[in-house]
Amino acid sequence: MTGIHAKAASVRFEKVSKVYGRDVKAADSIDLEVAAGTLVTLLGPSGCGKTTTLRMIAGLELVSAGRIFIGDKDVTKLPATDRDVSMVFQSYALFPHMTVLENVSYGLKFSGFGKEEARQKAQAGLGLVGLKGYDSRLPSELSGGQQQRVAVARALVLEPQVLLFDEPLSNLDAKLRRRVREEIREIQQTLGLTVVYVTHDQEEALAVSDEIVVMRNAAIAQKGTPRELYEAPADAFVADFIGEANLIPVEIVTVEGDTATVRIADYSHRLPSRGLATGPAQLAVRPSRIRLLAGAGDGVAAVIDKATYVGSRFEYTVRAAFGTVFATAEDVAHPFGIGDAVTISFAASGPVLIPPDQS
């Protein structure tokens, strides 16, 4: 049986820039390293340069400056045809005039495989994505999820050094999304593939990645494991983009070793200083890490502005002297009402200090 094996290689960007026209920068001196056999997600709002970065790995865009390596090889000048990279497109881009099998064996045809070998490999690929027996269907006769899998199989069978995904789940409905992303992750881990994955959905990124690269304005804002990014965002942008965060202006009053004491109105809170000195800073707090207690107590006095029931929890907009914050509470049995006076405090772990707002 012809199997599918990985030939995973690393990807390295050295000061890569891409300029469209005269001065539209889509990538600004990006340094990036994707280790072989890992799944790295490029995450960011639309227009941040993540898709351009992906297309530069594929060779669909050539860089304006800098160098790209796949494995140890400099591929900067190679066009897409000559790079050992496959890509799964957002629209899947299945060839509508070819059957499923013809689609999957399309790339094998150009890689020097014999007819029979190509057919066996293609069928192994279809088996891997659970589409055995769909060989002679046309793409138009498949559901969206099945089309997506054909696109994955078509890219997989070439055993590329790097496999690219461009927002592969955006055309699927919400329920299917969770399943397909788990399947992608599973195939990646069993075969040990190097995968670069573009998405604008932070939850998707957290769920599938070994490492996430958050991009903003054509540059890398922060990279790290999902946990690092969620629990220790480098700045306000990352904190807000990965999981919602309340950004509360605070004053660092003392720093002792690694621990800082911050003051918000009359309330003080101790937490890791993360290298910040005394002075103004921001506190990033996830909505679930905000404690709301009825009446006055140890914390910041506030008033409930809005209360929304969303099934599994209550969502509150709370107004305090420093501004409004967004908080959630699991306790749906005893909700607060609008206008109730509450006290805000923070969970022991979770809130993190980030540098003050630059602007």
Next chain:
Amino acid sequence: MRKATSESTSHPVLIFWIVVGWVGYVLLPWYGVEDFYSLEWLADGWPLDPDYGPAAVLITMGQKLWLAPMLLALVAPLAVMRRPKSDPVFARVLVVAGAFGFGWLVAQGLGIGLRGFAFGWLEALFGPLQDRQFGMGYGALLTVTAFLFLLTQGIAARGAVKGDVFVASAIGGVIAVVAIFVFFPIAKMLLAAFATEGGGYSVAGFFPKFIDGRIWGLGCLSGGRCGAAWNSLFLAVLVGVLTTLLGLAFALVLTRSGFRFKRSLRALTVLPIITPPFVIGLAIILLFGLSGAVTTTVASVLGLEATRWVYGMPGVLIAQTLAFTPIAFLVLIGVVEGVSPSMEEAAQTLRAGRWQIFRTVSLPLMRPGLANAFLLGFIESMADFGNPLVLGGNFDVLSTEIFFAIVGAQYDQSRAAILAVVLLGFTLGAFYLQRFWLGRKSYTTVTGKGDAGVHPAMPTGLALPVYGIVALWSGFTLVVYGMILYGSVVQLWGVDDTLTFKHYLTAFRIDWGENGLRWTGSAWDSFWTTVLIATIAAPPTAAIGLVTAYLLTRQDFAGKRGFEFGTMLSFAIPGTVIGVSYIMAFNVPPIEITGTGLILVISFVFRNMPVGVRAGIASMSQLDKSLDESSLTLGANSWQTFRAVILPLLRPAILAALVYSFVRAMTAISAVIFLVSARYDMATSYIIGRVENNDYGLAIAYSTALIFVMLAAVGLLQLLVGRTEIGRRTSHGEGH
């Protein structure tokens, strides 16, 4: 594991073109050979006969020594064949060799002609040349093509267009053929406008001819005759306005009324495609001519004397309006349908009345379509040759004046060139004005998102006159086509009304003789020539159109805007101008093809190329770009992608381009009339010849036969395209 082509040291494409270059230089006759395909030249002294000799042989015999430097450009690529593509020496050698070879070949072709050096300064520089050369042949053709593609491969190796050989070669190829067969003849014609009788060129001689009273005279204002330029302009503006208004009326009935027979109305759009333009003129004569049905009836009823009123401006105007209204209709249907119904529905919910909506929303959004329809009507009228010839009388227009300047007793090339320059000036001016008028405003209302609304009906105050006009005009069109059919089976129009198939027999008689089938009808000759030439011209027309469309929609390269402008410009060049410029450019070396079938084929290819480009752009923009990209990331190169993904998906567009270029070649007259020869006579020019001999019966019978042949071709297309539609993409989401 994929192997990068930039590192491989085998270049099959390069080797192919090197071989082609050598075959052209060493094996095939360098100069043009009559009846090349009879291969008689092989037995007739080749390769040593100087007429049939390949370049290499001629040089070794000490003749045509100016062909020798090209040998360098053929040898140089051999030296780098084993180097990788990424080696800078590889690219540099190919660029230099290709450019030098191409440049030298073109320069020697233009510089040395039938009488030695073609330019005085060359003779002054090198002294008189005792030798001369004729038009280039297949040897030169292969060699020059090889040089061109060596150059483009070198340019691709230097990293242009992502190092893509196919794209670089396609761009180079299209630029080269458009330059040779569109811009070179036009330039030659411009030059001829400045030619003096002594063979020199003079700006001083140009102006007296240019401001000639027969071109610019305004005598008609005071009861005399006007110059051809004013006549043409006045006629073209009138025809443009009338066809646009009529076309709009038809389009409104089709999209904004409850009219029930919309399908038959749509059939009207097929008419101009299948009807040779001057046929309408013939029908007008049958109706309104001296012995026309209407004229004689009116004369006998009112007791007036029948007149020749229709000959001149009125007749030409009626005929052209009839002939070109369907073209305006075709353009306007798309535009009127394209106005998003939700715009009109939004206006309705904002409390605008139906008339207000039409005036403030619908009509302004149709503006680009109206401008387009007017431009087409204007250019078609300017370029129309058949109707003014048949119906013009004393009403001179530019296109017929050009014709008479060339074929008439006056044979005045420079006058023809000047008239053609004026004609070209008008159409290019209209083209430019249209762009200027539309400016940069975006009128796109079709967003690609589903638009479930319906167009509101026309306001009543508008609907009634529109219905009236449409009914009248449809009736008139039916009568005209009825007259054509009826006229073809009448003994002698206006004199002897007995029904007969005589004309068809004269034209299309087939006898069964001793040697089997004999095509004895007088029309068969030109008929088969036309079919043959139209068939040969169709594939290259479709191919160059689709490749151009592919480059315009799918590729980015330096100078793309200029490339686009150049190809769009050929939309605005009237056939008459193409015809005149072709005989001026291709009657002398280096390209000497007048009187051959080849010149007809080439003129059709470049006349109809815009049709292929349009069809290609329209259907290629329906294909998601990610299809190409996914093919590329799967390891196919751009040529393999073009062949395996794009072409199969464009099958309906290819078929359409093939059939339309075939049909247009069958009905064309304006360029053809200059290029036909005794041996290669075309159906349309044969018919015009019959008309000039007052042999209307035969002319009309032949025209009717042509209309049916082309109806069959278009019908066949509908059938085939209807079948292939199944394979088109159906269930893809919208990519962004």
